[in-house]
Amino acid sequence: MLMVGLTGGIGSGKSAVSARLAALGAVVIDADRVAREVVDPGTDGLAEIVEAFSDRVLDAGGALDRAALGAVVFGDEAARRRLEAIIHPRVRARTAALAAAAPPDAIVVNDVPLLVEVGLAPTYHLVVVVETAVATRLERLARDRGMDRAEAERRIAAQADDARRRAAADVVLPNDAGLTELHAAVDALWRDRLIPYEANLRERRAVRPARLVLTEADPTWPQQYARLAARIRHALAPAGPRIDHIGSTAVPGLAAKDVIDIQLTVASLAEADGPLAERLADAGFPRLPGEWWDNPRPAASGRWEKRLHGSADPGRPVHLHLRVAGSPGWRYALLMRDHLRADPEQRVAYLQLKRELVASAPDSATYGTLKDPWFDEEHLRAEEWAAQTGWRP
Structure with a gap:
């Protein structure tokens, strides 16, 4: 199966791309959703977090209080690494299980907000980055999530910048226009690249350029x-x-x-x-x-x-x-x-x-x-x- 990594900064419109790919037939695995599932009430992941940080990180209903947990690990490198050692292996295992359950000819899209930051790009056949101007992202975060500007700027600054994401991207999807233009770009990517890539991968077939063309030097x-x-x-x-x-x-x-x-x-x-x-x-x-x-x-x-x-x-x-x-x-x-x-x-x-x-x-x-x-x-x-x-x- 073809494994595609999808990422983009907060407010870039990555979720819209993910939803469009799912509508086209991709098997989408949402890393944020998986990260929540592995620490749901009753899971061994949540039990290990409580053992590590005490029940002060639980809310009144026994679920993980993410704000309380954040307060515990914020600014504490050792605590953050301990938390990651609990969550990350479970997320990887669950993601692998979901991918393994997909059909052999599936196009599996792993929606990972911090794909670049944690160095996952080489694990995919293709990496797609949704890129949007910071000003547009700030507007969307205020309009769609009610986030104040200072918090939005802090969230954006905490992630990789556009240059770093672009360096990891096989495909960059600009999203500064509207949903119609974004859907058209996703549809073209699906039709012209992802579908033939999956078929070539499954059939062990390599691409050969159809004709001899000399291209001017490309700095990339x-x-x-x-x-x-x-x-x-x-x-x-x-x-x-x-x-x-x-x-x-x-x-x-x-x-x-x-x-x-x-x-x-x-x-x-x-x-x-x-x-x-x-x-x-x-x-x-x-x-x-x-x-x-x-x-x-x-x-x-x-x-x-x-x-x-x-x-x-x-x-x-x-x-x-x-x-x-x-x-x-x-x-x-x-x-x-x-x-x-x-x-x-x-x-x-x-x-x-x-x-x-x-x-x-x-x-x-x-x-x-x-x-x-x-x-x-x-x-x-x-x-x-x-x-x-x-x-x-």
Whole structure:
């Protein structure tokens, strides 16, 4: 099933997005509701809270008095951590149980107000952030919740700011207009990305760009890579493999196909063919069928074998190259990236070549083959640079 994390600051309209996704067919798990359920009267969660903080945190009816509990833990780091140690594991367990009960082809949306703050972004296939101007949020909190401005500003300041949320977001849904515009954006997200993503994930199918298009340099490519790498690390935990951003999108200012190239270092191709491949597929990075290899540099007989995975997300094509640590292809990918980063003249020459080839190459395979002579020469220049600078991968 596809796991989507949904978040947004207080007053952003996240609940409206959650409700719309539920109406479209998503299985929505509300983290706030789950957090209340695990400390309802009669639960072991509430019993443990009383044991830790005494019955002064209960109201007259025996339910949790959240204001009283807040007064106890406010400003007391040890008390807050003790409370979190009681609640958080139960919330995680209940959330996992609700997700497990969903159909295999479900799109499960976990509505988590503090998703970014507690570092949950890598645990989802996709993170959606609802973003609204602070002024609009303040108006909504006053109008819809009767919250005075000072309290609203305090609540907003206590959460992650827009820049931090945006860094964690695969999708940002602006919500400064009206409900009609917001619903239209959610409907498009559901139709164009979530439904095909779920199908691709279930069928272990990777997205391949339909045609060769050169995109101007996108300053968010490194940030996009960081999100993808964090997702891969989470999928492969507790192992801590080396993961690198490679290819043209890893070179600042260089136009490229809008495909993020990532190198995952493995100990052997046998490791790449083992359970690791299935864990990557579960995380949204299925293996591309067929045999894959890199052309040797300089041109010679033989080939540099690797494994290649893609992305099930139709909104973010990826080439995930699994190469053996220290192998020629592994070293070459890092060397070429670093040399192009360091040599502005070669970046310009490479960009000119790319533009000429895109204008004439009918497809990606032909485009790659036509670049070979330039890369044979560039490899020699890069090796000279490595020797002169003492470069190591």
